[in-house]
Amino acid sequence: MTPETTRPLDALNRAKGKRVIVELKNKKSFVGKLQAFDIHINVVLEEAEEIVDGEVKRKLGVVFIRGDTIIIISPEQK
Amino acid sequence: MTPETTRPLDALNRAKGKRVIVELKNKKSFVGKLQAFDIHINVVLEEAEEIVDGEVKRKLGVVFIRGDTIIIISPEQK
Amino acid sequence: MTPETTRPLDALNRAKGKRVIVELKNKKSFVGKLQAFDIHINVVLEEAEEIVDGEVKRKLGVVFIRGDTIIIISPEQK
Amino acid sequence: MTPETTRPLDALNRAKGKRVIVELKNKKSFVGKLQAFDIHINVVLEEAEEIVDGEVKRKLGVVFIRGDTIIIISPEQK
Amino acid sequence: MTPETTRPLDALNRAKGKRVIVELKNKKSFVGKLQAFDIHINVVLEEAEEIVDGEVKRKLGVVFIRGDTIIIISPEQK
Amino acid sequence: MTPETTRPLDALNRAKGKRVIVELKNKKSFVGKLQAFDIHINVVLEEAEEIVDGEVKRKLGVVFIRGDTIIIISPEQK
Amino acid sequence: MTPETTRPLDALNRAKGKRVIVELKNKKSFVGKLQAFDIHINVVLEEAEEIVDGEVKRKLGVVFIRGDTIIIISPEQK
Secondary structure (H helix, E strand, C coil): CCCCCCCHHHHHHHHCCCEEEEEECCCCEEEEEEEEECCCCCEEEEEEEEEECCEEEEEEEEEEECHHHEEEEEECCC | CCCCCCCHHHHHHHHCCCEEEEEECCCCEEEEEEEEECCCCCEEEEEEEEEECCEEEEEEEEEEECHHHEEEEEECCC | CCCCCCCHHHHHHHHCCCEEEEEECCCCEEEEEEEEECCCCCEEEEEEEEEECCEEEEEEEEEEECHHHEEEEEECCC | CCCCCCCHHHHHHHHCCCEEEEEECCCCEEEEEEEEECCCCCEEEEEEEEEECCEEEEEEEEEEECHHHEEEEEECCC | CCCCCCCHHHHHHHHCCCEEEEEECCCCEEEEEEEEECCCCCEEEEEEEEEECCEEEEEEEEEEECHHHEEEEEECCC | CCCCCCCHHHHHHHHCCCEEEEEECCCCEEEEEEEEECCCCCEEEEEEEEEECCEEEEEEEEEEECHHHEEEEEECCC | CCCCCCCHHHHHHHHCCCEEEEEECCCCEEEEEEEEECCCCCEEEEEEEEEECCEEEEEEEEEEECHHHEEEEEECCC
8 A cells, every 4th residue: 555645746755765767758768766856846866877768878877857847757666 | 416616626636546547748648546636737646557559558656747748637437 | 798707717607517618739629518627727527528520539527627738618509 | 099008918908899810829810809818818709710721610609718829919900 | 329228128118119020939020019018028019010031921900919929029120 | 267156147147248149949049249138038139140050140239039938148259 | 875965956056066967958968067057947057068969069168058948967977
């Protein structure tokens, strides 16, 4: 069972420090550890990798992603 | 008969905990249990699946969807 | 004669409970009974149908439509 | 001579009750009697007609047009 | 020498009552006398003409142009 | 060394009265003396020229550029 | 280990004075020393270079980049 959520940002809060996938409007995806986010859904990933067609295209270290370019954020599944 | 609604978010509130379909501007759709939403229409689905051409493309678990990418949200019909 | 209107939302208010057509920026249209709307022009239709090329493509029951995807809303004519 | 205007909405106010042409970003145009508008430039036309290539494509009666889809509004010339 | 300006809207204010060219995101241009503008850069032109490829396509009289469609506004040069 | 900056608008302030290049989302560029700007990044250039493929396409005198069409602003290098 | 972050702008703050890559929605990239940013993610780079296909296309000195055109900002890796 998922713990009770009342607001969408609670779900992001629970994902902090975990690896997430972030998909952007320009069809790019980034995978990394969710370090920070704010109400605009600006996010910072660390140990970030850009993914193209399921392959790691490049490693970016820390990356700030502007919220208005984001479609979805989803914790990586084990 | 549908219960009396005065605001659109009341309809989302009644859909909480139920399976909904969420269609995005980029032509993707997600189906999952509506866990949370806010006034920006950011939503969180659990047990989420991405649907392409009526087929399940992948299972995502929990997914945060940024509101400004959403076109419609509709409870699945029985 | 149409009753005196001072604000656009008054026209939507008069359409509540009546069937309206909602046309979206992505060229989709929905027809349904206008259950609710807000100042962002988010709307909820019930007994909603998606219309493509004048034909009913699917029946959706209740549908929440995000306001920023909407071009026009017009009461169905008798 | 046009009466003194200080704000753009004054020009819309003077057009109230008169036939105007409304051109949209999606290249559609509507002609109708300007019944109402607000600061978002949401407008309501009555006796509205959709115009395509200078021809009346359909008659819509009352139509609510969301402001952010509008490019120009101009009173019909006599 | 141009008089001292501190804010961009001062430049529009000095253009009031003069003929300006307004270029839009959809590649249309309008030329007319600047009657009014507001902080959203909504503008009203009078004696307005739509210009296509340097030619007058049509005369519109008074035209309200929604600010978010505008790229530039420039006073006509003598 | 560049003087200490704390906010991006300080950099625009230092460019006031100097020639800058302004690149727009529609791939147009303007070069001119930066006369004014505001927090929306609306700018006014004087002695402005539109540049296409590195060539002066036309001289515009004073031009108001709406901020939301701008990508970058950069002082011309000596 | 990365120091504790609570907000995304903290990550930008730590990158101040360091070389960052800024990728834009129009597929352009700029590399330069991060001099300033604000809550809209407007940024100023100094010693900036525009990068196309991994090659330096031009050197710009100081460049102001409007926040709404930005997708990601990432400190250059050593």
